[in-house]
Amino acid sequence: MPDPGHAALLEEQIDQWRSYLRRRQAVHSVDVAELEDHLREQVAVLVDAGLATDEAFLVAVKRMGDLDALSREFALEHSDRLWKQLVVVAPDSEEPRARARTDAFVAFCLAVAAAVVIKVPALFGIQMDQDAGFYARNLSLFVLPLLTGYFVWKRRLDTTTLRWLALAFVAAGVFANVYPFAPGGSTEVLTALHLPIVLWVVVGIAYAGGRWSQVAGRMDFIRFSGELLIYYVLIALGGAVLTGFMAMIFQAIGTDIEPFFESWLLPCGAVGAVVVASWLVEAKQSVIENMAPVLTRLFTPLFAAVLVTFLGTMLWTGHGVDIEREVLIAFDLLLVIVLGLLLYSVSARNPLSPPGAFDVLQVVLVVSALLADAVALWAIAARITEFGFTPNRVAALGENAILLINLAWSAVLYIRFLRGPGSFADLERWQTDYVPVYALWAAIVVIVFPPVFAYI
C-alpha cells in the first residue's frame, strides 16, 4: 500500500461509493459488501500494476459499471425487494436485531398488560354493560399510560419528565371520576370525548422524548399519530374478519360466542391493538411508505372539488344553511378533516421545494372550507340566543373557533408562501405550535365544563 494519506482518501472514496449504493432499494447491504470486496480487490490489483490509488479507484468504479444499470439488474433479479417486506427484525447486524427483538417483546407485554387492565374493574364489580359511563370516561386511562410507558422506556426519559407524565395521568383519573355526573348527561359524554385528546398530547410528550419543544419533534408525533390511525383501522378490520369467522364456525357447532366477544375479545383486543399498532408504526417507519401522505394526496383534490361545488351550488340556488341540531358538529368535522389533509400534506412535503400545483389546490381546499364554515357560523350566530348555551353547543363552538383560527392563519401563511416572501417552514411551525391549543381546550372542557353546567 502507498502512504497512509492515500489509504485514508481511498477509504473515504469507498465510503462515499458505498453510501451511494446503499440508497438503492434493490441492492441490500450484504450485496454492497460483496461488491465492495470486488472493488477493493480490483483497486489493489491496479495499484500493484503501478496506478496511483485515486486512479485505481476511478478505473475500478468504472469497471463496476453504471450504478443505475447495476441496480436495475439487481431489481430484475430481486423484484421482491421492491416490495417492502414485513421485516420487523433487521437482518444485517446482531446488535440492532437484539434491540428490535426486545422492543417487540416489551410492546407485546404492554399490550397484554393493557388487555388485563381493562378487565380489572370487573373484579371490583364494575361491569361494562351496567357502568358504561365509567368505562367511557376512563377508556383512555386504561391504555394510554401503558403506551406512554412504552415510550418512556424506549426513549429513556429522565425521572423529572416521568413525574410530570405520571402527574398528568393521575390528574386525568381524578377529573374523570370525582365529578358527580348525571348518568348519560352531556358533560359526561364531553369528558369521555375530550379526555383522550388531552392524554394524547401527554403521549406525544413521551413520544417526542425531549424533542417536544422542537418543531421536528412535534411534527414526528403528528406523523406517528396519522400512521397509527391507519394501522389501527387495518388491525380493526382484520379483527372484524376474525370475529366474524369465529362467530360463524362456532355457530355451526351450536356455541354462541357473543358474550365472550363482548366482554373479552372486543375490549381486550381494542386496547391491546393500540400498543401493538404503535410498536408497528415505530418498527416500520422507515420500512414502508407512509400511508397518511398518500391518502392525503388522493383526497385533497376530491375534498376541494366537493367544497367548491358546495359553495357554487349555494350561491347558485341562494339556499342558506339549514340550522339543525347537528349542523355545528358536521362543520366541526369538516374542519377537522381539512386540517388533517393540510397537516399530512405539510408533514410529507419537502419544505425547500418550490410551490407547485398541489400547493394551490391545498389553498383552494382550505379557503373553501373556511368560506363554508363562515356561512354556517353566520347562520348559527344569528340564532344562538334562541338556541341557548348547552354544554355541547359551547364545546362545539369553541372547537369551531379553534379550528377556524388555525385554518385561517394557515391559509394566510400558505398564500404568503405561494406568493414568495414566506417560507414553508412558517406553516410547519404554526401547525406544530398549535398542537397544545387542542389539548388546552380539551382540558378546559374536561375540568371546567362539568361544574359550570352543573354536571348535566
Place this chain on the structure above:
Amino acid sequence: MEINKDLIAASSTPIVLAILSEEDSYGYAILQRVRELSGGRLEWTDGMLYPVLHRLGRLGHVEARWEVAESGRRRKYYRITPQGRAQLEEQRRQWQAVDATLRDIWLALSMSVPASHPASAAPLPQGA
C-alpha cells in the same frame, strides 16, 4: 471486438457454471478467469456478474457462503451444486448444437467466399 449484449447474457450462465465446476470461486476471480479464457474478447461489466450469480443461486445451481479471505475481508464464495452440474451439461449440449450448426454454415459460406478466420487474437494485458 464488441460482443452483442444478448449473446453475453445468454452465454453467462454456462461460462459461470463451467468456471465454478473447476473450483469454488468468488466474483472477482470468476471475472479474471473469464478474461483469461476469452483472451479479453468477452468484456463483462464487473457489477453485472453479481445479479447473474444471485440468479443461479435462486435457481439452485450454485450455493454461496461467506468466508474471511487472507486479506481479512469477508468474501462471498460460490460453489456449484449437483443440479448446477446437470444444468451445465444441458447447456453444453445446447451450445454445442448451436456451435455445430454455425460451423456448418460458416464452412458452406467460406467455400463460396474465402475469408480469413481470426484464429486466436493475442491475449490482452490483464488487470490494467
